[in-house]
Amino acid sequence: MKKNFTRRGQNLSTLLGYLPGYLLVAPPVLLMLLLIFYPAAQSIVRTLFVANEGDGLRSFSLLRYTDFFNNRILLWNLWFTVWVTLLTVAGLFVLCMPLALYLRFSDSRIAAAVQVLSLFPLFVPGIILAFALIRFLGPHGTLDTLLQTIGFTSFRTPYLRPSGIIFALIWEGLPFTILVLTAGLRQVDNALIESARDVGAGDWQIFTRILLPLMQRSVLIAFCLNFIGVFGSYTIPYLLGPAAPQMMGVSMQQTYSEYQDKLGAETQAVITFLCCALIGVLYVRTVTRQRIGERN
Amino acid sequence: MTPSETAEEQATEATRPKQTSVNLTLRAWLRVLCRESFGLVALLLLIVGILGPISTVFLWAFTERWRYPSLLPTEWGIKYWAQTLSRADIGSALPLSIMLSLVVTGLSALICLPAAYAFARMRFPGRQLLLLSFLVTNAFPRFGLYVSIAIVFFRLDLVGTVPGVILIQLINTLLLMIWIPTSAFQGVDRALEEAALDVGASRLRVFVQITLPMVLPALGAALLLTFVSTFYEAQGALLIGLPNVRTMPVLMYSLINNQVIVQYGAVISLVLWLPSFLLLAFVQRFLRGNAVTAGLGV
Numbered sequence: 001m002k003k004n005f006t007r008r009g010q011n012l013s014t015l016l017g018y019l020p021g022y023l024l025v026a027p028p029v030l031l032m033l034l035l036i037f038y039p040a041a042q043s044i045v046r047t048l049f050v051a052n053e054g055d056g057l058r059s060f061s062l063l064r065y066t067d068f069f070n071n072r073i074l075l076w077n078l079w080f081t082v083w084v085t086l087l088t089v090a091g092l093f094v095l096c097m098p099l100a101l102y103l104r105f106s107d108s109r110i111a112a113a114v115q116v117l118s119l120f121p122l123f124v125p126g127i128i129l130a131f132a133l134i135r136f137l138g139p140h141g142t143l144d145t146l147l148q149t150i151g152f153t154s155f156r157t158p159y160l161r162p163s164g165i166i167f168a169l170i171w172e173g174l175p176f177t178i179l180v181l182t183a184g185l186r187q188v189d190n191a192l193i194e195s196a197r198d199v200g201a202g203d204w205q206i207f208t209r210i211l212l213p214l215m216q217r218s219v220l221i222a223f224c225l226n227f228i229g230v231f232g233s234y235t236i237p238y239l240l241g242p243a244a245p246q247m248m249g250v251s252m253q254q255t256y257s258e259y260q261d262k263l264g265a266e267t268q269a270v271i272t273f274l275c276c277a278l279i280g281v282l283y284v285r286t287v288t289r290q291r292i293g294e295r296n
Numbered sequence: 297m298t299p300s301e302t303a304e305e306q307a308t309e310a311t312r313p314k315q316t317s318v319n320l321t322l323r324a325w326l327r328v329l330c331r332e333s334f335g336l337v338a339l340l341l342l343i344v345g346i347l348g349p350i351s352t353v354f355l356w357a358f359t360e361r362w363r364y365p366s367l368l369p370t371e372w373g374i375k376y377w378a379q380t381l382s383r384a385d386i387g388s389a390l391p392l393s394i395m396l397s398l399v400v401t402g403l404s405a406l407i408c409l410p411a412a413y414a415f416a417r418m419r420f421p422g423r424q425l426l427l428l429s430f431l432v433t434n435a436f437p438r439f440g441l442y443v444s445i446a447i448v449f450f451r452l453d454l455v456g457t458v459p460g461v462i463l464i465q466l467i468n469t470l471l472l473m474i475w476i477p478t479s480a481f482q483g484v485d486r487a488l489e490e491a492a493l494d495v496g497a498s499r500l501r502v503f504v505q506i507t508l509p510m511v512l513p514a515l516g517a518a519l520l521l522t523f524v525s526t527f528y529e530a531q532g533a534l535l536i537g538l539p540n541v542r543t544m545p546v547l548m549y550s551l552i553n554n555q556v557i558v559q560y561g562a563v564i565s566l567v568l569w570l571p572s573f574l575l576l577a578f579v580q581r582f583l584r585g586n587a588v589t590a591g592l593g594v
Contacts, residue, residue, distance in 0.1 A: 021418035025411040025426055028470055035467050036433060039444040102334055110335035117342040123572040124350070125528030127548045128565045132349035135356060135558065140364045142352045149367055171345070225434060232437025234531045239552055249439035253535065256443055262450070265443050272440035280435030288428050 040273060047267045064267040073244070078271065080245035084162060084237070085230045088169045092177045092226055093219075095170065100181035101207070122175040130239040133168050134159060164240040165247070169230050177222050184218025185211065217286055224283035228276045248272050356562035376559035385547055386564065393544040396458070397527040400465045404522055407466075408473035409515070415474065416481030427478065430471045439531060441467075446535050456540040464532035469522045476521075480514030481507075517578070524575045528568070544568055 047065070049058040068074050103115055121129070136142050138159040147155045158164035188211055196206050212219070234249035241247060246254070248268060256265035356362070360373035380386065414420075415427050445464055446455065454460030484507055492502045530545035537546060544564070551561045 018418075018420035021414045021420035021423070024414035024418070025423075027407045028411045028474060029426055029429070031407065031466065032430065032433065032470060035445060035463060036436065036441065039448045040436065040441065042448065043444040098334070099338060102338065106332075106335060108332060108335065110332060110339055114335055114338050114342060117339070117346050120346055120350075123569075123576045125530075125545065125568070125572065127528065127530050127545045127552075128353070128568060129349070131548065131552050131561045131565055132353045134552065135562075136349035136352045142348060142355075145365060145367050146348075148365065171349075228435065228437055232439045232441070234439040235549075239549070248437075249531075252439060252443050256446065256535070257538075262447055266447055269440035269443040272437040276435070276437045276440075280432075283435055284428070284431050287431055291424070291428065 043266045043270050044273070047263070047270050064263065065271075067264075068267050068271060074251065074268065076245045077248060077251045078275075080162070081231060081248045081272075082275070084165055084169070084247060085227055088166050088173070088230045089223060089226045091166060091170045092173050093223075096174065096177040096181055096222075100178050100185055101211075103178070103182050104185040118178050119175045121171055126172060126235040127239075129168060129172060130236055133164070133171070133240060137164060137167070159240060160242050162242065165237045168236045168240050169233065172236065173226050173229065177226060180218050180222040180225075181215065184215030188214045217290055220286045221283065224279050224286070227279050228283070231272060231276050353562050353565050356558050357566050359559060359562075362558075376557070377563055380560050380563040381567075383560070385542065386544075389542050389544045389547045390567070392541070393527060396461060396465065396533075396543060397523050400462055400469060400526045401519055401523045403462065404466055404469040404473045405519060408470060409477055412474050412477035413481055415478045427474070430474055433467060433471045442532050442535050445532075449536060455536055456538065458541055461533050461537045461541050461543070464536045465526050465529050468525060468529060468532070472525075473518055473522055476514055476518040477511065480511040484510050520575055520578055524571050527571050 048060060048062070050061040050063050051058050099114065099118060103111055103118075124132070134141070137157055138144075139157045141157070141159075144155050144157065147153075158167055192210060193206055196210055201209070232249060233247065234253060237247035238250045238253070241250065248271075252265045252268045252272075255261050255268060355369055357376070358372055358374060359369035360371040360375055362369040362371075415423060442464065445467075449455050449460050449464075454463070489502050489506050492506050493499070497505070528545055530543075530549070533541065533543045534546050534549065537543060545568070548561065548564060548568070551564065555561060
């Protein structure tokens with residue numbers, strides 16, 4: 001009896017020992033639950049349980065979603081968003097992978113300049129970027145006049161075209177992608193590359209057999225965050241993109257503010273959640289696995 | 297080195313066919329040129345693609361007139377600076393933006409820094425899981441999440457109010473304000489603290505004099521990053537703040553869409569850029585140290 005009592009006392013004291021930790025982490029955790037999980041969960045529930053016309057009672061229905069998928073314009077917007085996202089992410093990798101490799105293996109002055117320039121967009125907020133690109137890429141913009149002075153006259157402005165969105169989103173994503181990829185490359189030991197070279201591996205083989213597998217995590221994180229970032233973007237597609245089709249961010253904003261259709265906007269929001277859910281899970285899993293691996 | 301060894305070396309040098317060594321140097325040079333040529337091409341493209349748009353904004357801000365086929369402004373001047381800065385909407389938006397960013401950064405620090413300390417130093421079940429759960433803030437498509445939040449805020453009458461904007465901007469700061477300080481606190485050498493405790497320092501004194509100085513650079517970077525990113529946050533403020541709360545970035549939307557005079561936007565862009573340049577000066581060293589990417593789980 002006495003033994004049992006002391007054990008319970010010990011349990012209680014360990015629990016009390018945990019209390020300060022829980023109290024300190026509670027505010028941000030609660031804030032996250034209230035501001036992210038609760039609105040998102042509520043949107044999902046509300047779009048699935050639609051109020052009946054007559055009695056106003058809510059019952060399960062996919063009406064919101066069938067409305068969405070029967071609306072040709074919205075469907076077009078969704079496809080457009082997927083395409084812009086995929087092209088932007090592909091463009092980012094095509095540009096950033098060679099740059100990251102170059103920055104990893106060269107320490108010349110040119111490389112230093114390339115690094116500074118490629119990280120510069122980190123300090124240019126999206127709204128200023130949009131303004132700058134309109135003046136740079138737009139009709140009669142700086143690039144237009146620059147090309148005219150060197151005799152190139154068939155310039156078609158990407159402003160208000162999908163290519164304008166993609167250019168701007170790549171511009172925005174460049175520094176982050178390079179940072180993540182070079183961080184991954186830096187974890188690869190030089191000795192490993194040297195020894196592979198000693199046994200006769202070519203550059204391409206070193207890249208595909210050694211570097212790529214070892215930086216897999218960085219590649220995955222860059223892919224996921226860029227994908228979700230572009231999918232959920234608003235400023236750039238709103239200011240630089242065409243009036244139709246729109247990316248989902250623009251479409252949602254218009255449905256919400258201009259058409260005052262809150263449920264419609266909510267349905268579109270949940271559809272973007274679903275489109276990014278898999279990528280989001282992949283991101284969280286990638287980071288989690290590494291963290292737990294580190295701890296062990 | 298013994299004489300016999302050098303002799304041997306010379307012998308091997310002599311027996312090696314000369315052409316190969318020439319070939320080798322040539323190849324080495326070509327290799328260097330090849331590598332640098334990539335760098336040069338990349339540099340050129342980046343100068344046009346990155347500095348081009350930026351310099352365009354600078355040029356417009358100091359332009360009085362710029363007729364189309366001219367490569368540079370036809371008339372230079374700073375006339376529009378006074379005009380822009382005396383606009384009533386800017387006079388109210390700029391202080392509001394600064395105030396909001398300060399409040400959000402302060403609140404974020406108040407909420408997150410003690411939590412970061414707990415995550416780094418205290419042991420409790422579920423610690424790792426809770427720390428990782430903040431990644432979820434990155435796993436939602438931003439604008440979709442804002443729409444969801446806007447609908448909740450609408451029912452709470454928070455749309456168009458300053459508290460509403462503060463709350464939505466707080467979300468973006470959580471991950472950064474928890475992860476960077478947590479890794480900073482984890483990096484502090486416990487032995488130093490224990491040594492100070494052993495010689496009789498109080499816990500508070502150890503924290504203030506030993507722990508805090510070591511984490512201060514990382515905390516400073518986290519605060520500055522939070523301040524700047526909040527200052528530039530436009531989408532949440534647009535959705536929640538309008539029509540009553542109009543921050544500088546939100547003002548830019550209407551200036552870009554409805555303003556014929558280009559210089560207004562250019563001048564505001566340069567004014568808005570100031571905090572970013574401060575950040576650039578401060579975090580340059582920090583960026584090399586990978587701490588920013590560490591805040592994203594890389």
